[in-house]
Amino acid sequence: MKKLIADIVIFFSGISFLVAQETTEPAKTEDKPVRSPFESGILIDNQTCVIPSAKTLEFLLEHRFGTMQNGMEDFFGIWGGANIRLGLNYSITNFLMVGAGTSKNYRLQDIRWKWDIIKQTRSGRIPVFVTYFGNITMDARNKSEFGDNYKFTNRLSYFTELIVTRKFHDRFILQVSGSFSHINKVEQGLEHDKIGISFGGRIKITPQSSFIFNYDIPLNTTKIAENDPMYKPYQNFGVAWEISTSTHCFQFTFSSANSLSRQYNFLFNDNDWTDWSNGCPLMIGLNLTRLWNF
Numbered sequence: 312m313k314k315l316i317a318d319i320v321i322f323f324s325g326i327s328f329l330v331a332q333e334t335t336e337p338a339k340t341e342d343k344p345v346r347s348p349f350e351s352g353i354l355i356d357n358q359t360c361v362i363p364s365a366k367t368l369e370f371l372l373e374h375r376f377g378t379m380q381n382g383m384e385d386f387f388g389i390w391g392g393a394n395i396r397l398g399l400n401y402s403i404t405n406f407l408m409v410g411a412g413t414s415k416n417y418r419l420q421d422i423r424w425k426w427d428i429i430k431q432t433r434s435g436r437i438p439v440f441v442t443y444f445g446n447i448t449m450d451a452r453n454k455s456e457f458g459d460n461y462k463f464t465n466r467l468s469y470f471t472e473l474i475v476t477r478k479f480h481d482r483f484i485l486q487v488s489g490s491f492s493h494i495n496k497v498e499q500g501l502e503h504d505k506i507g508i509s510f511g512g513r514i515k516i517t518p519q520s521s522f523i524f525n526y527d528i529p530l531n532t533t534k535i536a537e538n539d540p541m542y543k544p545y546q547n548f549g550v551a552w553e554i555s556t557s558t559h560c561f562q563f564t565f566s567s568a569n570s571l572s573r574q575y576n577f578l579f580n581d582n583d584w585t586d587w588s589n590g591c592p593l594m595i596g597l598n599l600t601r602l603w604n605f
Contacts, residue, residue, distance in 0.1 A: 465495055483513070511526070
């Protein structure tokens with residue numbers, strides 16, 4: 312009997328020891344990225360860190376009407392000159408996307424790519440997203456537009472950007488980026504190169520709608536300037552109301568740069584959003600995205 316009792320005590324002591332070991336060891340859980348900071352890969356005229364899940368095809372429509380300076384004369388720019396871009400993006404992985412598109416102004420044809428180098432994690436171990444975006448763009452106008460000594464490379468331009476994004480809260484996101492733009496062939500007196508910085512963010516209002524904004528600042532760096540005086544493009548300001556679903560995102564925008572190419576906005580923007588002497592210099596626009604999963 313004493314031996315039986317001793318065996319039972321030893322058995323339950325062993326069970327207790329194993330249970331104690333399991334409860335004291337920390338659980339090993341996967342440190343997942345935070346939920347998507349933005350509803351779309353675009354932020355008015357900027358890019359975001361968002362890459363749709365792997366094997367997703369994204370259709371993108373961007374449209375800018377004329378400025379609202381003429382008021383009812385051209386129905387606040389809606390009847391004026393407009394620019395439009397149509398594009399398709401494909402997510403190869405959850406971290407890498409490639410795309411192509413065509414724009415009305417300058418007949419620009421572009422290929423682009425985006426890579427999420429690191430993603431902010433829910434534990435806070437990685438505090439930010441770091442994203443690389445770039446494109447190569449071709450001006451497809453008639454070669455007579457390029458003057459004498461035409462070469463195919465005159466048509467090309469390049470843009471590269473590093474974006475840092477922080478999701479502070481489900482309702483509040485900020486991002487900042489640094490970029491470099493280069494256009495091979497420009498008109499006399501303009502610059503080929505431009506360094507720029509951009510700011511943007513999102514304030515979520517309801518589960519399906521948000522207020523978003525972006526601000527682009529071309530830096531007039533004399534060390535890379537080619538002209539004296541240097542041509543100084545204007546800064547680009549934009550705000551928008553965004554509505555989204557699981558497969559669609561719509562942005563109703565007011566912005567000051569009408570080129571739908573990042574490098575052309577940084578190098579050529581001649582619309583001063585702070586000058587209201589002749590009416591509102593902003594343009595009504597829209598961005599629309601649609602996703603398909605394969």
